[in-house]
Amino acid sequence: LAKTTQPISMDSYEGQEVNITCSHNNIATNDYITWYQQFPSQGPRFIIQGYKTKVTNEVASLFIPADRKSSTLSLPRVSLSDTAVYYCFVDMRFGAGTRLTVKP
């Protein structure tokens, strides 16, 4: 089973770029890396997914180095509404989550 490690919490200010890194040292060859966002009292919501290199969509970018042992979720120009818990998800397992707090 792939075990993931990510920071417990991060603080940022509106308009800044936020990067959250997850390590997954024993990721399997066929595992994708997925990130979810969760607001209080809601189910997780898909943000982005990748296998290698860089993936970008309308809300985030995901950077995955060649060895795939880590991944970095990048949120450009965060707003107050981005305050949430962000989970790295590998091999059907969620990480412990990173609580992002965006301040005005």
Next chain:
Amino acid sequence: EPEVTQTPSHQVTQMGQEVILRCVPISNHLYFYWYRQILGQKVEFLVSFYNNEISEKSEIFDDQFSVERPDGSNFTLKIRSTKLEDSAMYFCASLNEGAENEQFFGPGTRLTVL
């Protein structure tokens, strides 16, 4: 936009009682999942279901748990004899074929075992 729905939103039960949590996945999705989240903790995988059978389950999903897709729309999680430590949010999720891990989660059922 299609969404996963779950009922009830909150279920209170006595220890030892059986509960059934219900989910209606997105209609054309083929993969179904149950997760749980104990208050203040991370989301934990319970079970995945495809083609009318369990495809994977975690160590949490022991003999007191079972899943069923009784008809073409519902997906249920049964806990046979609830324990205090089963108190948690239970999330259902569904996935379309070819969408890798882009799971769509329901709003959850809060289970409280007294």
